[in-house]
Amino acid sequence: MVFSSLTFIFLFLPGTLVLYGVVPKSWRNSVLLIASCFFYSWGAPKFLFVLLASSGADYFLAQRMAGTDQRKERKILLAVGLVFNIGLLFYFKYANFFVEQVNGLLALAGKGSPGWLDIALPIGISFFTFQKISYLIDVYRNTARPATSFLSYAMYVSLFPQLIAGPIIRYHDVAKQLVSRNYSIERLHSGICRFSFGLAKKVLIANGVGKVADAVFAIPGAELSPQVAWLGALCYTIQIYFDFSGYSDMAIGLGRMFGFDYLENFNQPYRARNFTQFWRRWHISLSNWMREYLYIPLGGNRKGTFRLYLNLWIVFLLSGFWHGASWNFIVWGAFHGFFLSFDKLKSHWNTMRLPPFLAQFTTFVLLMVSWVLFRSENLRDAWFFVQRMFLLTEPLTGVLPVPMEMIIDSSQVVMLLVGIGISVVPIPSFLKGLTTGETEIQSGIAPLGIGVASLIVFVIAVSELSIANYNPFIYFRF
Amino acid sequence: MKKQWRLLVIALFFAFLFLPLLQQVTGLLAIKALGGEEEEVKRPIFRFDEWFDRKWQQEFETWNDLHIGMRPWMIRTANQINLSLFGRINQSKGTRVCIGQKDVLFEEVYVTEYTNPRFYNEEYLRSYTWGVFRLQQLLELHGVPFLLIIAPSKAEIYPEYLPQHSDSEGREEKVSAYQQIRPLLDKYQINYLDGHELFRKWKEEGAPWLFARGGTHWNYYGAGKIIHLALDNIAKQRGKDFDNVEVTSYTTDSEPHGTDNDLEMVLNRWFSGGTNQEQIHPKFVRHERGNLPRLMMIGDSFAHTLITILEEQHLFENCELLYYSKRRFSWPASTNSPIDMSQLDFQKEMLDKDAVIMEISENNLPKFGFGALRAAVTDLEAADPVKI
Structure with a gap:
């Protein structure tokens, strides 16, 4: 069940809101935990046990850690927790990938492959594993006290708004909210607006241009013209932003409805003028996590130039691998690592030296290329696609390229332009509420304006969702 | 004040959330059901x-x-927005509809076939047409008249209403399956009524709309005129006077009948844009002759309009329709069931009838009979192998 499904919007959400509203305050966390377990088991019933049992192990280890002053014992307990969680992530997400690589090498050596059954990937494991690690490290560092109860910790790990696609919540950011939360009309209003705008971003823009991207990436290489290749890369660039940021908006909005405050996850990332700025604006919760639990512990920029670059590369290769178990993602991470390193070379060319518009444009084009790596089935396809974009391959004769008008229709053109506009044009502060649903605009009837706009896009988005499975025939009755 | 506004927004959101x-x-709530079949x-x-x-x-x-x-409400809202802003509805499968000029609706496949007709190998067309000739010949041996009716495509009759974006440039140089097959029908002396030719002629003579503006099939006025000619034709062949009806005039109102607004129904929008404002209803004059035919019909969806008229005007004793060789409809019992072509005994099915009518819309050419043709010829040849 995803947020942008009719079952979630019209059954799960109202049901959970009603239950949450009618039970005594002391039961609310239990209601949220049960709803979250139901939500998770709807999509991955067999893995609910893995989620809860591993959370139980974390809870036990953290309690033990908090109960001892012995630095060595604390370290061992942390190490056990980290190995356990990273081991689970490795097993479920990466074992297939490594077995494939070993099989490839064995095949090269003329040896047979060992038998191996594909392991199913539990949804959200990349996100909740990072949250679990955050908890263990926060308790180890004493930046947060251990959870007051297993219920409280299990809720932190499994809370449905952020369970399967983030944002990645660091434990110390929500520890207090797990125990006690504030409710207000303003917060609920803001949550509704945020959820509605997020839904609209996902359903109206991401899904609309996503169909174009899907069509382009499905075109056999020989029929792919450079114009269509650029269109596909552009559509995917807009799709992935609106898909992911829309989902984050919905998660933040849902969190607010239930009294939680999550940190922002996106801030118009395509306005970045270089890759460093991009990573301050894109998937902010992952960047924060990587910085706090990986980059700084590795030494950050405090151990000289060589270590700075080494640490950057480690972070971005791992970040790429975190996104998916394939070479595409590793190369994608390396691509970003390369341009981030470039940003650090003050004496050399970097995009900051260009006029602002040109720097933003250059960064945007480079990001489009990086998304081709992300979207393609494999590195070979990605390389061919990039070659077509930059006219690096000879035009094939005897093959008619697929024309642009067969790929995109008028509604998709409009959605693409709206998407580009929202992504790259600075949003005036008085309009920010329209996209974020924030309530800082306090004057006049602004809250009503934002509220009405959010209701309108909500109705349009759910209407659009309802036609996804509507395929009537006139002849059926015959 | 601000709090009240927010409360209003919250209340409305919860209403939207809980209402479905x-x-x-x-x-x-009494919500009008969606049109179309799912x-x-x-x-x-x-x-x-x-x-x-x-x-x-x-x-x-x-x-x-x-x-x-509230699903019908949501779907109508989405469709209306998409139609008003972009002139199309989002639909991955099902019947695809496009809006032509002056809000005249077309089924997309008919527009595509008109603008870019498929070209068939002559041998391929000849083999199909030969099958029709063979069936006619075999039925003739038993004194059963055969009539082929070609139902016209709306796009061919009213190309001036096609959507503006439809590219019909160079259409005159392209040859449709209908244009390829017409000479073959004459060559094999097949007894046929050419709806394409007749509708164009009637249109030129100033006839009212022969298709409903919101539908894909011929309307009852156009189909009624075809019925008159068809019954006349089989009566002459059979040498027996059958009761018949003649379309002498028509009335207009805004009430669609039967298949009149089938495309409009599938669109499921809030505002129809005027397609169903004027419906043409034929006025029939009956010619009583004391005989009602027993009919076997093989056809596609256009056959339903014909049979509706035959049934409403009490113009047959009984009638069987093999629809796309997938379902069998029977009257007067008004039953229908799936059919297995290999289980049908065409000797029994056809030889006790007063006529066998094969209807095919020009878009379906040359697939005469949709599988029933070959099965019928095989069965009938088995009945009388020596005489042929």
Whole structure:
């Protein structure tokens, strides 16, 4: 069940809101935990046990850690927790990938492959594993006290708004909210607006241009013209932003409805003028996590130039691998690592030296290329696609390229332009509420304006969702 | 003040959120059902093993998506927005409709076939047409008249109303299956009524609309005129006077009849844009002759309009329709059931009839009989191998 499904919007959400509203305050966390377990088991019933049992192990280890002053014992307990969680992530997400690589090498050596059954990937494991690690490290560092109860910790790990696609919540950011939360009309209003705008971003823009991207990436290489290749890369660039940021908006909005405050996850990332700025604006919760639990512990920029670059590369290769178990993602991470390193070379060319518009444009084009790596089935396809974009391959004769008008229709053109506009044009502060649903605009009837706009896009988005499975025939009755 | 505004927004959001569930459970509001036919999806029965395999959840979501309360309202809203802004509806499968000029609706396949007709190999067309000739010949041996009716395509009759974006440039140089097949019908002396030619002629003579503006099929006025000619034709062949009707005039109102607004129904929009403002209803004059034919018809969806008129005007004793060789409809019992072509005995089915009528719309050419043709010829040849 995803947020942008009719079952979630019209059954799960109202049901959970009603239950949450009618039970005594002391039961609310239990209601949220049960709803979250139901939500998770709807999509991955067999893995609910893995989620809860591993959370139980974390809870036990953290309690033990908090109960001892012995630095060595604390370290061992942390190490056990980290190995356990990273081991689970490795097993479920990466074992297939490594077995494939070993099989490839064995095949090269003329040896047979060992038998191996594909392991199913539990949804959200990349996100909740990072949250679990955050908890263990926060308790180890004493930046947060251990959870007051297993219920409280299990809720932190499994809370449905952020369970399967983030944002990645660091434990110390929500520890207090797990125990006690504030409710207000303003917060609920803001949550509704945020959820509605997020839904609209996902359903109206991401899904609309996503169909174009899907069509382009499905075109056999020989029929792919450079114009269509650029269109596909552009559509995917807009799709992935609106898909992911829309989902984050919905998660933040849902969190607010239930009294939680999550940190922002996106801030118009395509306005970045270089890759460093991009990573301050894109998937902010992952960047924060990587910085706090990986980059700084590795030494950050405090151990000289060589270590700075080494640490950057480690972070971005791992970040790429975190996104998916394939070479595409590793190369994608390396691509970003390369341009981030470039940003650090003050004496050399970097995009900051260009006029602002040109720097933003250059960064945007480079990001489009990086998304081709992300979207393609494999590195070979990605390389061919990039070659077509930059006219690096000879035009094939005897093959008619697929024309642009067969790929995109008028509604998709409009959605693409709206998407580009929202992504790259600075949003005036008085309009920010329209996209974020924030309530800082306090004057006049602004809250009503934002509220009405959010209701309108909500109705349009759910209407659009309802036609996804509507395929009537006139002849059926015959 | 600000708090009140926010409360209003919250109340409205919760109303939107809860109304579909409330409607699904109680059916509180009388909501007009959606037009068009959808595949039935059964509500899944909960089983733990299916829950753990995620099968139940997937089936439930599919069922729920189709049965959620307020669904017709939501679909009409989405369709209206898409049509008003972009002139199309989002639909991955099903009947695709496009809006022509002056809000005249077309089924997309007919527009495509008009603008870019398929070209067939002559041998291929000849083999189909030969089959029709053979059936006619075999029926003739038993004194059963045969009539082929070609139903016209709306796009061919009213090309001036096609959507502006449809590219019909160079259309005159392209040859349609209908244009390829017409000389073959004459060559094999097949007894046929050419709806394409007749409709164009009637249109030129100033006839009112022969198709409903919101439908894909011929309207009852156009179909009524075809019925008159068809009954006349088989009566002459059979040498027996059958009761007949003649379309002498028509009335207009805004009430569609039968298949008149089938495309408009599928569009499911809030505002029809005027397509159903004027419907043409034929006025029939009956010619009583004391005989009603027993008919066997093989055809596509255009046959339904013909049979509706025959039934409403009491113009047959009984009638069987083999629809696309998939279903069998029987009158006067008004029953229908799926058919297995290999199980049909065409000697029994056809030889006791007063006429066999094969209807095919020009878009379906050259697939005469949709599989029934070959089966019928094989059966009838088996009945009388020596005489042929």
